[in-house]
Amino acid sequence: MTTQTDTSSDFIKNLGKMYGTYTGGFIAFIILLAILEQVGVPNKILGYLFVFFTLAVYAVIGVMTRTAQVSEYYVAGRRVPAFYNGMATGADWMSAASFVGMAGTLFLLGYDGLAWVLGWTGGFVLVSILIGPYLRKFGAYTVPDFMAFRFGGNFARGIAVVVLVCCSFTYVTAQIYGTGLIASRFLGMQFEIAVFAGLVGILLCAMLGGMRAVTWTQIAQYVVLIIAYLTPIVILSTKKYGIPIPELTYGTAIAEITAREGQMLATGLATAASLKPHIAPFINYSPLNFFGIIFCMMVGTASLPHILMRYFTTPSVREARQSVAWSLLFIFLLYFSAPAYAAFSKLEVYTNIIGANVTSLKPWLFTWGELGLIQICGKNAGSIDAIVAACKAIAGHPGVVRLQDFVINTDVIVLSTPEIAGLPYVISGLVAAGGLAAALSTADGLLLAIANALSHDVYYKMLDPNAPTIRRLTVARVLLFFVAVASAALAATKPGDILAMVGWAFSLAMAGNFPALIMGVWWKRTTAAGAIAGMLAGFGLCLFYLVCSRYFPGYGVKYFFMTSLTNPLTGAPIVDIAKAMALPNAMETWPTLAHPMANKVGWFGLNNINCGLLGMPLGFLVIYVVSLMGKEPSKEMQAYVDEIRKPRGRTVIEEKT
Amino acid sequence: MHLGVWFFFGFIIHFFVVPLNTITIPILGFPLGFYMAAQGSLIVFVVMLFMFAKQQDKIDREFGMAEDD
Numbered sequence: 001m002t003t004q005t006d007t008s009s010d011f012i013k014n015l016g017k018m019y020g021t022y023t024g025g026f027i028a029f030i031i032l033l034a035i036l037e038q039v040g041v042p043n044k045i046l047g048y049l050f051v052f053f054t055l056a057v058y059a060v061i062g063v064m065t066r067t068a069q070v071s072e073y074y075v076a077g078r079r080v081p082a083f084y085n086g087m088a089t090g091a092d093w094m095s096a097a098s099f100v101g102m103a104g105t106l107f108l109l110g111y112d113g114l115a116w117v118l119g120w121t122g123g124f125v126l127v128s129i130l131i132g133p134y135l136r137k138f139g140a141y142t143v144p145d146f147m148a149f150r151f152g153g154n155f156a157r158g159i160a161v162v163v164l165v166c167c168s169f170t171y172v173t174a175q176i177y178g179t180g181l182i183a184s185r186f187l188g189m190q191f192e193i194a195v196f197a198g199l200v201g202i203l204l205c206a207m208l209g210g211m212r213a214v215t216w217t218q219i220a221q222y223v224v225l226i227i228a229y230l231t232p233i234v235i236l237s238t239k240k241y242g243i244p245i246p247e248l249t250y251g252t253a254i255a256e257i258t259a260r261e262g263q264m265l266a267t268g269l270a271t272a273a274s275l276k277p278h279i280a281p282f283i284n285y286s287p288l289n290f291f292g293i294i295f296c297m298m299v300g301t302a303s304l305p306h307i308l309m310r311y312f313t314t315p316s317v318r319e320a321r322q323s324v325a326w327s328l329l330f331i332f333l334l335y336f337s338a339p340a341y342a343a344f345s346k347l348e349v350y351t352n353i354i355g356a357n358v359t360s361l362k363p364w365l366f367t368w369g370e371l372g373l374i375q376i377c378g379k380n381a382g383s384i385d386a387i388v389a390a391c392k393a394i395a396g397h398p399g400v401v402r403l404q405d406f407v408i409n410t411d412v413i414v415l416s417t418p419e420i421a422g423l424p425y426v427i428s429g430l431v432a433a434g435g436l437a438a439a440l441s442t443a444d445g446l447l448l449a450i451a452n453a454l455s456h457d458v459y460y461k462m463l464d465p466n467a468p469t470i471r472r473l474t475v476a477r478v479l480l481f482f483v484a485v486a487s488a489a490l491a492a493t494k495p496g497d498i499l500a501m502v503g504w505a506f507s508l509a510m511a512g513n514f515p516a517l518i519m520g521v522w523w524k525r526t527t528a529a530g531a532i533a534g535m536l537a538g539f540g541l542c543l544f545y546l547v548c549s550r551y552f553p554g555y556g557v558k559y560f561f562m563t564s565l566t567n568p569l570t571g572a573p574i575v576d577i578a579k580a581m582a583l584p585n586a587m588e589t590w591p592t593l594a595h596p597m598a599n600k601v602g603w604f605g606l607n608n609i610n611c612g613l614l615g616m617p618l619g620f621l622v623i624y625v626v627s628l629m630g631k632e633p634s635k636e637m638q639a640y641v642d643e644i645r646k647p648r649g650r651t652v653i654e655e656k657t
Numbered sequence: 658m659h660l661g662v663w664f665f666f667g668f669i670i671h672f673f674v675v676p677l678n679t680i681t682i683p684i685l686g687f688p689l690g691f692y693m694a695a696q697g698s699l700i701v702f703v704v705m706l707f708m709f710a711k712q713q714d715k716i717d718r719e720f721g722m723a724e725d726d
Contacts, residue, residue: 114694121699122667128706129659247696251687279691294667318714325706332703339695647717 015084022057023223029053030227034426043425047186050429051436054224055201058440061220062213070469073210074141074452075312080215082319086326088215089310091222093120093331095171095442096178097502098338099225100435103417104410105499106342110278112285113342115293116499117335121328122294123301128324131302132311134521136320137644139651140312142449143305143513144457150520150637152528154462159535161453163512164305166543168446169487171304171505174498175443176202176484177491179436181411184371186432191371192492199488201436202443203481210473211313211452214444221441222330228434229334229341232418232427236344250340253347254278260350269355270403278346285607286568292610293503300506300612303513306449317647345417352420354403358391359384361401364419373409376401411498451480496550496593503609504546511542511615519623521645524638530627538619545602545611553597554587562601575600659709666698 033046071077080088098120106113140146143164148157179198184191230246237246240253257278264270276283282290301307310327314320353361358376361384368374369381377397379390391397391405415435418427455476460467467475495501516535519526548556556562557577564573580586580596591598602608670677670693677690687695 111691111694114691118667118671118694118698121702122663125659125663125667125702125706125709128709251682251692254687254691279688281690291671294671298667318710318717321710321713322707325703325710328703328706332699336696336699 012079012081015081019219019223022220023227026224026227030426030430033429034424037424037426043429044188046425046429047432050433051183051186054433054437057220058217058437061217065213065216067210067212070472072212073473074456075309076210076212076215078313079315080313082314082323083326084219085215085310085314085319085323086328087222087330088218089307089323089327090330090334091218091225091437091441092310092445093307093327093442094222094225094334094438095502096175096181096435096439097498098331098334099229099438100178100181100411100414101498101502102335103338103341103345104413106339107346107413108276108410109284110276111281112283112290114339115285115290116297117338119294119297120301121332121335123298124324124328124331126298126302127307127311128321131517131521132308132324133317133320133647134644135308135517136311136314137317137647137651142452142456143308143517144453145461146520147516147531148457148461150641151516151526151531156516156528156532156535157457157461159532159539160513160516161457163509163535163539164453165450165483166539167304167505167508167512168306168450169483170501170508171306172443172446172450172484173487173491173495174501174505175439175446176488177494177501178411178439178498179443180491182415182432182435182439185367185412185415186429195488195492198439199484202440202447203484211309211448214448215313217444218441221437224437225434225441226330226333228430228437229414230337231430232421232423233337233340233344235423235427236421237340240344246340246344247336250343253340253343257343257347257350260347264350264354264403267355268398268402269400274404278343282568284568286566286605288605289568289607289610292606292613296503296507296510296610296612299514299616300510303509303517304506305453305509305513306445309449309452310445341414341417345413345420348417348420349406349408353401353406355400357400358387361387362419364416368408368412368416373412375407377405409497447480447484450483451476454479454483494593496599500599500609504611507542507546507609507612507615508539510612511619512539514616515619515623519620519627521641523627524641525627525632526623527627527630527633529630530623530625533626534619534621534623537622538615540615541618542611542615545614546608549602549608550599551590553591553595553599553601554581555589556601557581557597558587562603563605564597565600565602565607566605577601659705662701662705666693666701670698 033049037046067073102113102116105116135143135146138146138149140149144157144160147160148154176195176198179201180191180195183189183194183197187194187197189197233246234244237249238244241249243249261270261275261277265272265275285293311320311323314323365374365381366383369376372380374381376387377390377394379386381387391399415428415431418431455472459475460472512535515538516531519534520531548560549562553562558581564575564577566572567574575596577597583596585591585595586597588595593599599608603614606613677688677693680689681687682689682692
């Protein structure tokens, strides 16, 4: 912290006071809305107030902290204290997948869903020990910067940019999908339009001003999202068990779920085929896929450019390390609550909906049913009449909702839990605002990573090294706009659920970046040719497996020996390939999720979320072999590698500002 | 060392979820295997990272590699 001016050190000193006041203000705002609800302000207005008020706050912070100085724009001037950087990373990290998708997945999968919780926390251990602090010492602005310096120039930089854009693009698509989902439910828009409305919100925050603006906005978003996530389960825990710490009480809820599962089986409300016991492992994922997900998410964490980039903003290597620990603590707060969320809402669904008469269902159900996210008796639960008609059509239906009649999309669990449990609407609005904060903060970080790579790496370093600052930043913003529109267009087609899309992004990052980063830092003998070949091979294989099994399943089966994934309980194939291949649409390309083989074929029964598991080892192997074949890197380069392992001294590369 | 702890709590312990699930934690009522995946391993990761940051800093200082304060 040597270069700062007096005003900015005042700014850092006052951070605690500023964000403290902000948090208090937010809580007061929630209480105000709760009072408004009691005096009879309609739900829709409350929803609008929540969404627009929080958006306005983010925009104000964005405008206040905007910047046109290069080092401020790319790395927030490298003086974000460890604690606050940890909080910003937490918001950057926790996306719509963590906030909206994860508890839903735990609800549906029970124990097997915990693979995501484990994978998304353990990865920070790798970041801290193997990568983060070393990249901080190196002193780059972007991850491709490091690749270019270490591996001899712009070809390596180009590949790193491709990897970065591919994985960030997949990831940002999931976020825009999430904002679309929330906007369509709480603002009552059509999904396709809501996706583009969400996009406007995201651009509003990210366009304004670089890493500096995004950092301070993300801290504000973290506060909103963590309050929004914890409030409903703290209330539920207090109501049910009298202790406001849901992480301690949901053990009892799990025991009750297990008891209720047995009861439902005994009374014919569930069949053995439709009931998946909550605590039993390996029912939904085979052990291979379970541990595959843990591993891919962990390694993916340590390879995602928008996360690594956050550790470039700390004042020192020491603070980079502390900052990783703070990040994980802030993330942990949400992640160890997610299973509680899942348990409470599962218990509510099992006791209040399953076994209820079809004519007595609550109206909140129909607002989700209209969007096609809740189905009862095989039809969208749009209204009472539709459900009654659908259930009558099933032979021998008893007139009460059975477990096999009830299908809920995993992405609506968190958003609908306050309604399932009959909490006031203000809590639903709060949860929606939190989900938006999570999606926006991650989308901001991702779009910034993409825009930085395109403007700094492609435009400035590769195309026009003499470009003036203003033009570089303008190019960044224009590109940002086109990338965002393209991913919104993709999101509107609903390519998968949020969690699967995010999983793909992690696997792509892992296969493309991890081997080159690790070998680049830890093995001096790694040559440029080796790293380039390794990145191409690992990333290529991973991308091929993903695209082929999702979008060209027929070709995968016919030409690339892919077979059906298997059911983890019985070991039987989940689709009859011979039958599916005989269908007229077998060779359809770019099919929707309804295609009988999309996402259901592969090699060795490996789910395509785990495609990094194929790509990463290949990447390491190719780097090792090709490096040994070539000439040893120059003495200077080896000295540089030694240099980044020592915290002391100047950064390895210095950027002119 | 730290990577060993990471590997044990990230993977090894979850191989044994089935036998661990037969043990129930008193008072809280969690099955142990489920608890380890839902909370136990996570707590270990957080504590470990704070310890790592502190220890590595101490090592750096000892060998004169630390940054100036």
